Amino acid sequence: MKKNNNITTLKLEKETKERLEKLREHKRETYDDIIRKIMYVLNTVRDEPVKAKAVLEFIDEKRKRMFETEFKKEERASKGIPNKSQKKPKENYDGT
Numbered sequence: 001m002k003k004n005n006n007i008t009t010l011k012l013e014k015e016t017k018e019r020l021e022k023l024r025e026h027k028r029e030t031y032d033d034i035i036r037k038i039m040y041v042l043n044t045v046r047d048e049p050v051k052a053k054a055v056l057e058f059i060d061e062k063r064k065r066m067f068e069t070e071f072k073k074e075e076r077a078s079k080g081i082p083n084k085s086q087k088k089p090k091e092n093y094d095g096t
Contacts, residue, residue: 025062033093040093 023034044052
């Protein structure tokens with residue numbers, strides 16, 4: 001297995017980690033994805049605050065849908081109904 005030299009380790013307080021987890025739009029989103037998203041929004045706020053607000057609202061809406069989907073999956077599982085898996089394309093917040 002080839003070692004990736006572009007990865008580093010960060011130490012975070014548990015509270016910081018929990019706060020980052022609350023910013024996830026989907027379960028597979030990495031901490032790197034979340035931090036890039038934060039930086040994107042912060043950089044956008046400087047030049048285009050209205051656009052930054054729209055991005056935050058979009059993220060909030062996606063989080064709400066994620067929680068609704070998770071609730072429905074749990075409800076289906078409790079009834080013994082299998083879930084359907086869907087893959088969605090990864091969104092980039094670093095301009096790529």
